[in-house]
Amino acid sequence: EVQLLESGGGLVRPGGSLRLSCAASGFTFSSYAMSWVRQAPGKGLEWVSDISGNDFSTHYADSVNGRFTISRDNSKDTLYLQMNSLRAEDTALYYCAKRTGNYGGNFDQWGQGTLLTVSS
């Protein structure tokens, strides 16, 4: 059974930093691209960032480009999101999501999410 377990969320002041983690199990982690998708309270889904399975090519939404860094450790089956220069508008539930291919595809599995609140 595929499991994705996010952690690392919390309350951060504007301008602060935080690193999210997503521990994966139940599939060959290195064979699949992974994304972070966020959902602000009461709002829709917003894709944040993506990383391919084994050559680690990355993509970012314009809203986070230059502030967030996605990475993965295939030896630990773990996905990360380093978030710097946080803003109030980054407040959201952050999901990690597995894609169906090494470089793309739709999202076929989602974690339960970890909540980031950016507030002074």
Next chain:
Amino acid sequence: EIVMTQSPATLSVSPGERATLSCRASQSLSSNLAWYRQKPGQPPSLLIYGASTRATGIPARFSGSGSGTEFTLTISSLQSEDFEVYYCQQYDKWPLTFGGGTKVEIK
């Protein structure tokens, strides 16, 4: 950026009736279009991928269709568990983008 526009924002339907949800892309897509469902307090889950292929375990009352810039999710006979929010998403070009969602509510 490909903008995905879903309509209507809210759809009021009686149980047993048919629901038709629309998703329009600002540029022509290949078939790289997915639909997800989301209940309050839960993560999204995959319904349809490739515009028309049902995900594993999804009942036949759900069907996806469309091409180019116009896509449709049809629920042939709404069951009580189907009253939730539905999102379309394109995975054809970067950045990946979602529609704003359609909430299906009980009439």
